[in-house]
Amino acid sequence: MMLRGSFASCLLLLALFSFQQSPVLSQELELRDTSRNLLARDGDHRHHSHAQPVLELNETEILMWHAPTPPSYYTIDWEGPANADKRHPGLIISHAVFMSLAFFIALPMAIIFRSVKHAGQSMATVAFYGLSVLGCASSGLYTKLTPNMYEGSVHGKHGYLVLALAVMLSAIDILAAIRRFVAFVRSEEPKSFKLFWNRIVLNKDINRVGSGPEYTGLVVEEPEELEMPKISRESSDGSALRETAQWANDVHNHRRNFSIVSEGTIFGSHSPTHSDITLDGKLRRNGKSSGLLVRVGNVAFTVLERALVFAGFGQLLTGIVIYTGGCRENYENGCLAHLIKGGIFWCYGLLTFARFLGSFAEFGWAWNRVPFGEPVTAEFVESFVIFSYGITNTWMERFGANPGDPFTTKQIQHISIAVMFWFAGLVGMGIESKRVRKWLAASIFNPAASLTNVPQDTITEPPSYSGSFNPFPALVIGVTGAAMAAHFQTYLFQVQIHALWGNLLVGFSVLRCLTYFFLWLGPPRSILPSRPPTEALGSFFLACGGLVFMFSTEEVTLAAMRRGREDVMMFLNVAVAITCLAFCWTLFVVGFKGWLKSRQYSGVTYRTAA
Numbered sequence: 001m002m003l004r005g006s007f008a009s010c011l012l013l014l015a016l017f018s019f020q021q022s023p024v025l026s027q028e029l030e031l032r033d034t035s036r037n038l039l040a041r042d043g044d045h046r047h048h049s050h051a052q053p054v055l056e057l058n059e060t061e062i063l064m065w066h067a068p069t070p071p072s073y074y075t076i077d078w079e080g081p082a083n084a085d086k087r088h089p090g091l092i093i094s095h096a097v098f099m100s101l102a103f104f105i106a107l108p109m110a111i112i113f114r115s116v117k118h119a120g121q122s123m124a125t126v127a128f129y130g131l132s133v134l135g136c137a138s139s140g141l142y143t144k145l146t147p148n149m150y151e152g153s154v155h156g157k158h159g160y161l162v163l164a165l166a167v168m169l170s171a172i173d174i175l176a177a178i179r180r181f182v183a184f185v186r187s188e189e190p191k192s193f194k195l196f197w198n199r200i201v202l203n204k205d206i207n208r209v210g211s212g213p214e215y216t217g218l219v220v221e222e223p224e225e226l227e228m229p230k231i232s233r234e235s236s237d238g239s240a241l242r243e244t245a246q247w248a249n250d251v252h253n254h255r256r257n258f259s260i261v262s263e264g265t266i267f268g269s270h271s272p273t274h275s276d277i278t279l280d281g282k283l284r285r286n287g288k289s290s291g292l293l294v295r296v297g298n299v300a301f302t303v304l305e306r307a308l309v310f311a312g313f314g315q316l317l318t319g320i321v322i323y324t325g326g327c328r329e330n331y332e333n334g335c336l337a338h339l340i341k342g343g344i345f346w347c348y349g350l351l352t353f354a355r356f357l358g359s360f361a362e363f364g365w366a367w368n369r370v371p372f373g374e375p376v377t378a379e380f381v382e383s384f385v386i387f388s389y390g391i392t393n394t395w396m397e398r399f400g401a402n403p404g405d406p407f408t409t410k411q412i413q414h415i416s417i418a419v420m421f422w423f424a425g426l427v428g429m430g431i432e433s434k435r436v437r438k439w440l441a442a443s444i445f446n447p448a449a450s451l452t453n454v455p456q457d458t459i460t461e462p463p464s465y466s467g468s469f470n471p472f473p474a475l476v477i478g479v480t481g482a483a484m485a486a487h488f489q490t491y492l493f494q495v496q497i498h499a500l501w502g503n504l505l506v507g508f509s510v511l512r513c514l515t516y517f518f519l520w521l522g523p524p525r526s527i528l529p530s531r532p533p534t535e536a537l538g539s540f541f542l543a544c545g546g547l548v549f550m551f552s553t554e555e556v557t558l559a560a561m562r563r564g565r566e567d568v569m570m571f572l573n574v575a576v577a578i579t580c581l582a583f584c585w586t587l588f589v590v591g592f593k594g595w596l597k598s599r600q601y602s603g604v605t606y607r608t609a610a
Helices: 002-042 059-065 073-078 081-086 089-115 121-145 155-186 193-201 230-235 237-252 274-324 329-357 378-396 409-432 434-444 472-485 492-521 533-551 554-562 568-600
Strands: none
Touching: 073 089, 073 274, 089 121, 089 274, 089 568, 121 155, 155 193, 155 274, 274 329, 329 492, 329 533, 329 554, 329 568, 378 409, 378 472, 409 434, 409 472, 472 492, 492 533, 492 554, 492 568, 533 568
16 A cells, blocks of 8 residues: 555656646757757758768659659660660760860960960961861751750850860951952962962061061051152161161050151241140050050950950860750759859969969069069969859859848858858959058158158169068968868868868968069069979969869769769869869970070070079
8 A cells, every 4th residue: 555655656757847847848848949940940951060071872762852863874874785876975975075175275376376476376267167067067967966965065065165265266367368369369379279378377577667567557558649759768768767677666555747749848847836746745645545456356356265265264164064964953052162162262273373484574473573573473473263152152152042031051151151261362363453552651750740741852662662562362262271171161171171171271371472572582583484493383273173163063972883883082183183184285286386486585594693
């Protein structure tokens, strides 16, 4: 009885306790449910920052957020023995080879020939278009003989737009070639294949006055009624030619000069009147405006022409994506982010290596003294690109989100990085501004001092002012790499890949800062490229990091795990091999341009610094 009574008492106490605690328990359950809902809304798909990376691939969970991977052109050509009648890998390989030769061999050669005013520019341009036609033909045959495995592909449309831009830029050369051909046909001199080749194809004319296109249309014959007497003309042939060339050069530089014939007539010379002075002022103003338009046009043409090479690289990336069937549906935004940002770092690394080799030395961007003028610094351009990226990407991180959706943890991370790009780029541009530098230099003046104590002579600048030591571009890239190295991913292999390219970007940042440190101790004294070794290493880290960035796309990592290829060393070795190949290509392009220039200026000698 006592046991029964004690047992009943315990049950009664437990019932009372549970009754009293039930509101608390219900509140805890509600909080747990709310926290689950918040975590589900705050995460990105299945990515939760509190979880540990997973070792094994969970296909069931992947299918909860992504559709099954459909077959692609790659699976038909290489993994579908049953579809032997639909396999045409030779055509797609031909397309890739022809277009790569066109955009990465012929096009750079044409740009180099144009920059040094070499006669081979026409041949390189013809080779570019010929290879492009062969590439388009092989692609068209492949498309006709193979079923459509990628709905909505824009690779072909973008490719034709790039070729259309190339044709527009070549319109100047095409019109000039047509004009030369018409003049050649109408000329009465004997025709020969050699003369046709030199005049039309190579654009060689021994009778041209001047050495550049700026003389075209400037030297004109004087009217017959204004000719000087024959004796005086014959006695001063050499001086007349020199005067004509000088007159053409002065017109090109927008200066108002008068030649022998234009200063006087057969009745003698005359002094300029008021109308002449007025006309002279109008010509000066028109000359300045036309000169500005010419400079803007030349810069735009140069930028667009060189952008064709980067457009070819973009087409290479989209072609690989279409052929392998990637970047579909929910994968699209992440895939685009990795390819675009990784591609930017890749191209930035190649350009940095080109600067190390001596490219852009005329602007002082090859770690040398500026030969002439005061162009913008390379750090200003880097800061401007960083600023432009940040101010646009800040709003692009919400692509794919519905109006009213809360900001996810991943979005906050990426938006914060974009804001860092925004304002750090703005600070970098401010530091590179000469006006801002003068304002900052005014801090030496004491507001309480009188004007008589202010030094009236020129203040000597320190040697470090001769260069640009702006660490903000390197700081932005280094912080981005450090942040992405700690980026949470669902699977451990993805974490390791992100840490790999993040650390490579950090390595570039450290090496760039070392470059500034050593050059700050000893600023460049020569107009020749100084080639700091830290830049060679830093450019390699940057390019390789950008390539691994592209490799870290979710689809690529999942495909590697499905095939048992989740090996970080393999990814790194492939990236290093491709980067070395690209560096060899860069060395060839820059070296070939330097070789052509050295032939033009063969009389220049160099001496070893003591």
